[in-house]
Amino acid sequence: VPEELVDQSRRSWPQRILIGFNLMFVVGLVVASSRLDSFEQAVESIVRIEVPAGVLADLPGSSEAASAAADLDGGDRSDDPETAEVDRFEPHPAGPPRNVLLIGIDSAVGLDPDDPAAQRDRSAAIGLADTIMLVRLDPALARASIMSLPRDLYVTIYRAGLPVRREKLASSVLVGGMELGAPTLVETVTNNFDVPIHNFVVVDFHGFEQLVDELGGVPLWFPYPVRDVGSGLMVAEAGCAMFDGRDSLAFVRSRKMEAFVGGLWHRVGVWNDLERNQRQQDFLIAALQRTIARGARSMIIRDDLIRAATETVVLDDRLTLGTLLHLGRAFSGFEPEHLQRHVLPVTDATVGKSAVLRLDDGARDVFDVFRGVTLRPEKVPVKVVDARGPVDEDVPAPHQLERKGFPVEASEGPPTKRTTIRATIEDYDAAVLLGQYVEPMPHFEFTDSEAVPLRLTLGTDFDLFLLVPRDLEAVDTMARAALPIPDGFEAASPPAPGATARAEDRLPNPVPVRAGEVSPMQLVREIDGRPPDGQRCG
Incomplete structure (x- = not known):
């Protein structure tokens, strides 16, 4: 039931261990280079689960998407000296967004016999997924979103790529067994909800208690x-x-x-469990605030905090030291109250004599956040500037875009060669959605200004608006490369850090x-x- 456990572990954990979820602790570790050796030793001591091939999703833009973005970016325009420089595709050093599954196991191993959580009708070593949280981290935008997955959701459990049986989501860990419990849960979430999982963190009751105690409560x-x-x-x-x-x-x-x-x-x-899920998220935020108050952003990080985190969590085998450092740096200024919280709509149901939950209307919109899809065309007003000069077309380009569902305000501008989408960082998602419809792949520009409307400038290279939008991942990879890069990240190693920290309004x-x-x-x-x-x- 420690859904919050996972969250808290995860965040308190990264803050001191750069586990990839804690967005704060990393800062101190990155700055305190004198402590890096001991930190590396601590991270290397973390227990990791070897995950079978195909269970964890590849990161967006890691290979195919990056290649596709580069191929789509302008074609032969690189021969034009005016656009050659911007045509050189370089992924954003902060790296792509990733989804992390936080898993709280109700194993009672290590608890004192008089601990209420140790009172159970089964062996202490047998555990179910008592808490399941899905966290999306977007380092380039310094965004973090979280959603609880109710343990009683009635789903098809998958193992080794095959459906096993219909059961509550919490049973996935039990079906997978000691070695493959977490990977089985990952497969089940991915196959039932079409949400990619890139990493996971596991903590049990005893680990949760230890982490809180090391915080001093x-x-x-x-x-x-x-x-x-x-x-x-x-x-x-x-x-x-x-x-x-x-x-x-x-x-x-x-x-x-x-x-x-x-x-x-x-x-x-x-x-009900839905109330408990929200209470666990409340606790997560309180724990993060406590972590910061105890100096998680300080250059001096206590060894006992690092040791506690490494001794109480289990990670997948993809979360490397470099990844944790990059994520920590990207979220160094993140405030707990800016965590975007989402509620999955569910409805009560009965299967046999068992009370279960099923997805309700609106579930798709919530899962879309963790798929990288946050907007629909009708919600994205666009200012279209036609800078192509005289053109002969039956339906004006702005009207063509309107037929895709976008509200359009049209105007004309002086001729230019390059088709460009200009937006604020706040409107990043809207810019990516618009870019999915423009052929060829447009050039992206982002600004910190708050008063700039989403603008599409049609250059002489503009061809058409696509009937079927192009792959989200390829466009996101291209747009992400155009985001501002904070000081200190230009020389960062390839996979993931940096971020344009944005103050999100608390939801x-x-x-x-x-x-x-x-x-x-x-x-x-x-x-x-x-x-x-x-x-x-x-």
Whole structure:
């Protein structure tokens, strides 16, 4: 149930271990070169799972997409001295976006016998995927998105490329066994939801508790005393409480939380896993903030934090030291509250005597975020500047683009040779979508200015708007290469760092947020561990 576990492990982990998810700890390690040797030794000691070929997806732009982008970029235009320089395709040094599956296993190995999480009706070594989170990291844009996958989703489990049986998603790890549990879960997610997984991180109950303890605890705020007899959660007094590893595990595992109000225990929420998923994400953000407060961005990183992370997580065999360093540098300025949170719409169902969940309407739009598809043409207004000079065509080019669904504002400009898409970094996704329809592949330009509309300038090289949009990966690879490169990344080694850090507006918590004092009726909705406005915790 530690869905949050994974998240927290993952983020606290990278922050001190550059695991690839923690966006902050990396900074200190990159800067503190004197510590790099010990860091390398720590990373090399991490347990890794050898993943069968074909299970993990290749990174976008790693080979085929980059070649396709280079081939599509201008053809014979390189002979033109005016455009030869821009035609030299160079991938962005920050690297492509990647999806990481964070897996929390409910194994009780290593827990004290009196730990509530150790009380179970099966062997301590047998574990299910208690928490499953999908994280998308885009280093060139300094974006991070997260979504919880409910463990009770009813899916077809895949192993070794073949469908095995229909079961709850959490059972994938059990079906895969000790060696292939995580790879089996990756295959199942990929085949059921058409989302590529590039890396994974695994943590169990004991590892989660250790990480929190090494942080010195995580502060959480409670407007009332709360309890959950099943998970062992008990907060005797309202206000700010510093949770150690065991308390934190009880909080993120809580399914039946109650609050003591007016002399009685009141049920909090509706007691389902979806609420718990959101609570786990709340905890992740609190843990990240605690990590930063403890100096994760500092040049001096405690050895015990590094050691704790390396001893409590398991990685796939593709996450190299270089990859972790690059990701850490790219997200060095990332703030936890900028994490974009997405909720997967599901509906209750029954299979035999078992209560399960199935995908509901709107699931495609949420998964699209992790496929790199975030917009539709009708949501992307375009200013088209026709700079081709006199042309003879039955349907004006701007009208052709309108037929693709784009809202268009047309104008004319002085003749130019190169077809160009100009946009703000904020409108990067819109620029890529537009580029999928333009033939030949347009030149991309991005600016930090906030007042620049998405603009397509049609040059004399413009041919047509494609009936079927070209491959997203090829266009994204080309557009990404045009993003600004921060100082210090020009000389970076090929695979992945750097980023144009952007301040994303915090997305609203999908669960209603409490503000100030709440009544027992409002309390029934949620307790998220965050203090009310004007209060500090920790």
